[in-house]
Amino acid sequence: MKITVCIGSSCHLKGSKAVVGELQQLIAENNLKDKIELAGTFCMGRCQEGVCVTVDDKFYSVSPETTKEFFLNDVMPKVK
Amino acid sequence: MRKFDTKVQHLKYKVLREVARLAWKDELMENILDIPQTIIPGKVPSMRCCVFKERALIGERVKLAMGGDKKNPNVIEVISDACDECPVGGYLVTDMCRGCLAHRCEDVCKRGAITFDEHQKAHIDKSKCVECGQCAKVCPYSAIMDFKRPCERACKIKAIKMGPDKTAEIDNEKCISCGACVYQCPFGAISDKSFILDVINFIKESKENSAYKVYAVVAPSISSQFTYAKLGQVITGIKELGFHTVVEAALGADIVSYNEAKELVEKGFLTSSCCPAFVSYIQKFFPDMAKNISHNLSPAAAISKYIKETDPTSKVVFIGPCTAKKMEFQKEEVRPYIDSVITFEELQALFDSKDLDITSMKEDVLDNASYYGRIFARSCGLTDAVREALKEQDVQNFELKPVPCDGIEQCRMALLKASKNMLDGNFVEGMACVGGCIGGAGCLTHGEKNKAEVDKYGREAMEKTITDALKTIHMIKDEKH
Numbered sequence: 001m002k003i004t005v006c007i008g009s010s011c012h013l014k015g016s017k018a019v020v021g022e023l024q025q026l027i028a029e030n031n032l033k034d035k036i037e038l039a040g041t042f043c044m045g046r047c048q049e050g051v052c053v054t055v056d057d058k059f060y061s062v063s064p065e066t067t068k069e070f071f072l073n074d075v076m077p078k079v080k
Numbered sequence: 081m082r083k084f085d086t087k088v089q090h091l092k093y094k095v096l097r098e099v100a101r102l103a104w105k106d107e108l109m110e111n112i113l114d115i116p117q118t119i120i121p122g123k124v125p126s127m128r129c130c131v132f133k134e135r136a137l138i139g140e141r142v143k144l145a146m147g148g149d150k151k152n153p154n155v156i157e158v159i160s161d162a163c164d165e166c167p168v169g170g171y172l173v174t175d176m177c178r179g180c181l182a183h184r185c186e187d188v189c190k191r192g193a194i195t196f197d198e199h200q201k202a203h204i205d206k207s208k209c210v211e212c213g214q215c216a217k218v219c220p221y222s223a224i225m226d227f228k229r230p231c232e233r234a235c236k237i238k239a240i241k242m243g244p245d246k247t248a249e250i251d252n253e254k255c256i257s258c259g260a261c262v263y264q265c266p267f268g269a270i271s272d273k274s275f276i277l278d279v280i281n282f283i284k285e286s287k288e289n290s291a292y293k294v295y296a297v298v299a300p301s302i303s304s305q306f307t308y309a310k311l312g313q314v315i316t317g318i319k320e321l322g323f324h325t326v327v328e329a330a331l332g333a334d335i336v337s338y339n340e341a342k343e344l345v346e347k348g349f350l351t352s353s354c355c356p357a358f359v360s361y362i363q364k365f366f367p368d369m370a371k372n373i374s375h376n377l378s379p380a381a382a383i384s385k386y387i388k389e390t391d392p393t394s395k396v397v398f399i400g401p402c403t404a405k406k407m408e409f410q411k412e413e414v415r416p417y418i419d420s421v422i423t424f425e426e427l428q429a430l431f432d433s434k435d436l437d438i439t440s441m442k443e444d445v446l447d448n449a450s451y452y453g454r455i456f457a458r459s460c461g462l463t464d465a466v467r468e469a470l471k472e473q474d475v476q477n478f479e480l481k482p483v484p485c486d487g488i489e490q491c492r493m494a495l496l497k498a499s500k501n502m503l504d505g506n507f508v509e510g511m512a513c514v515g516g517c518i519g520g521a522g523c524l525t526h527g528e529k530n531k532a533e534v535d536k537y538g539r540e541a542m543e544k545t546i547t548d549a550l551k552t553i554h555m556i557k558d559e560k561h
Contacts, residue, residue, distance in 0.1 A: 007553070007556075008327070009444075009445045009446050012542070013447050013542060017548075038555075038556055042325050042327050043324060045289075
């Protein structure tokens with residue numbers, strides 16, 4: 001599974017650094033380093049919905065506050 | 081609203097704009113011969129002897145706007161017919177000479193080149209004169225002037241000479257493509273080749289960024305440019321042109337300063353690698369010193385490399401103040417990362433070729449880098465950033481002794497001393513342009529306030545430290561390894 005976080009200007013200002021940090025921690029805590037690849041990209045073209053995140057090709061709008069919820073609800077169930 | 085420093089820049093811009101306008105519509109080839117008439121209408125000349133010569137020279141500028149002479153590896157080219165063949169008198173005594181008694185000029189001249197006529201007025205014997213300029217310095221009436229050609233005066237590495245037909249000639253073996261002559265020639269007879277057609281093609285063939293994405297990497301000196309609009313509007317304008325997004329080269333500068341600090345500690349002596357003209361200067365004029373050049377990519381190349389890692393099919397275009405970057409991106413070690421380079425002058429032409437009025441656009445955001453990455457645009461910025469990177473990496477037992485040099489003359493002095501082990505310093509920050517990148521030949525305007533504008537832009541960065549700016553990239557890389 002590949003989680004891509006937008007680190008372009010708009011998402012950076014909305015806290016992509018915190019989102020990446022939180023995801024990194026959650027991946028480590030759940031021992032999922034082998035199963036989840038964390039990647040960055042500059043702009044997904046949906047700046048209004050930032051912080052923009054995709055899980056494989058599915059789009060999610062995440063914020064530093066909702067990262068944990070996103071991980072539990074949208075990432076964990078899909079990890080095999 | 082002042083877009084350019086000189087009318088030469090304005091003329092070049094008009095040509096670029098027309099070429100781009102036709103290229104967007106795929107109508108360049110069938111209309112190419114009409115461009116001179118479009119730019120020089122009517123029958124009254126405003127620049128040269130007649131409209132026909134003016135138009136012929138526009139034709140030459142069209143060639144440069146389309147990439148110039150493919151056989152010439154240099155990106156800086158002379159338009160021979162535009163060269164006014166300025167007199168090359170060197171130091172001459174003018175009418176201001178009052179025929180004084182002191183004759184300081186005679187006493188100071190070590191070559192015995194000064195003679196006096198029956199009115200006690202000084203003359204310079206050109207067969208003896210070595211153009212040292214001492215006589216001009218001591219004359220109390222400033223009666224002795226240096227009538228050097230502006231291009232030769234601008235070229236501090238002496239790569240420009242008068243050819244057999246009296247027009248300027250560039251020695252490509254020496255030229256470092258800094259563009260100083262381009263900016264200084266009052267007749268616009270020396271120009272940088274343009275790659276705007278490549279950029280337009282990248283954008284068009286991307287099919288609105290669906291086939292692949294086109295990224296613009298902008299130099300931090302953009303903060304001192306397009307002053308008639310807000311920076312956020314410039315960013316919107318770049319996206320309106322068809323770029324997928326805009327990324328700060330300053331984030332590449334953060335990467336560079338972080339790594340350069342490490343490399344400096346490791347090696348003990350380093351010359352910077354950010355400025356392609358400075359790097360080229362060392363390679364051509366101080367080859368023995370080349371081993372001390374930092375192995376870091378330039379900030380533009382470093383961030384472009386990262387973009388290519390995140391998006392391998394992307395096209396990356398660097399937009400900056402620099403003509404030497406047009407050489408740099410063609411180098412083997414940079415070619416995989418940067419696909420093309422245009423200047424701020426050319427960006428302005430692209431905006432207007434699509435009739436984009438950026439002043440009426442909403443403001444977009446640009447914020448990737450730290451304060452330190454952003455201040456690379458001005459002299460001493462790199463030094464400040466390396467000092468900060470040493471601090472942030474908690475380096476002990478190492479004293480940074482920086483030697484910031486802006487302008488080739490200062491670079492030359494530092495390199496001369498360093499080559500003889502007489503330089504009191506361990507880090508040479510070399511910038512070929514006076515003032516750093518804000519003095520670049522591809523800038524629209526050059527002004528006193530530019531440094532303050534860069535510093536202000538630096539302070540506006542959300543990230544205050546280099547480590548913070550790089551944190552996201554580092555976290556993502558950690559995950560991969």
